[in-house]
Amino acid sequence: MSFPELSLTKAEAAINDAKIQKVTVADKDYGNRTNVPAHMTSSFSIVGDKGVTYTIKQYEFNKVIGMTNVTTKGLSSPVVFSMPITEGNKYEVTYNGRVISTFVVRGH
Numbered sequence: 001m002s003f004p005e006l007s008l009t010k011a012e013a014a015i016n017d018a019k020i021q022k023v024t025v026a027d028k029d030y031g032n033r034t035n036v037p038a039h040m041t042s043s044f045s046i047v048g049d050k051g052v053t054y055t056i057k058q059y060e061f062n063k064v065i066g067m068t069n070v071t072t073k074g075l076s077s078p079v080v081f082s083m084p085i086t087e088g089n090k091y092e093v094t095y096n097g098r099v100i101s102t103f104v105v106r107g108h
Helices: 004-015
Strands: 019-025 028-030 034-036 040-048 053-060 063-071 074-085 089-095 098-107
Touching (some): 019 074, 019 089, 019 098, 040 053, 040 089, 053 074
Parallel strands (some): 034 098
Antiparallel strands (some): 040 074, 053 063, 089 098
């Protein structure tokens, strides 16, 4: 007996697990909703279902100022990508145009 609709739900659930874990600025780690040094390029760590490509959208004061694609390696294998930090930044992890998770930092 096969239940393809359950497989789809399982796949969608795996895709929905993606999130940015932290950002590293000048060798120091920062979590979601923290204040960070601004006007620097930073290294973000993201985890998600293996082999899924997500689009990361960077917002500054609710305006998209950058995007990058990142392919994840699994929930226990973070992938590092670089994006700048300015002020009032929000980073959305998206898949097929749908927001999966959000990471917010305030540059100062």
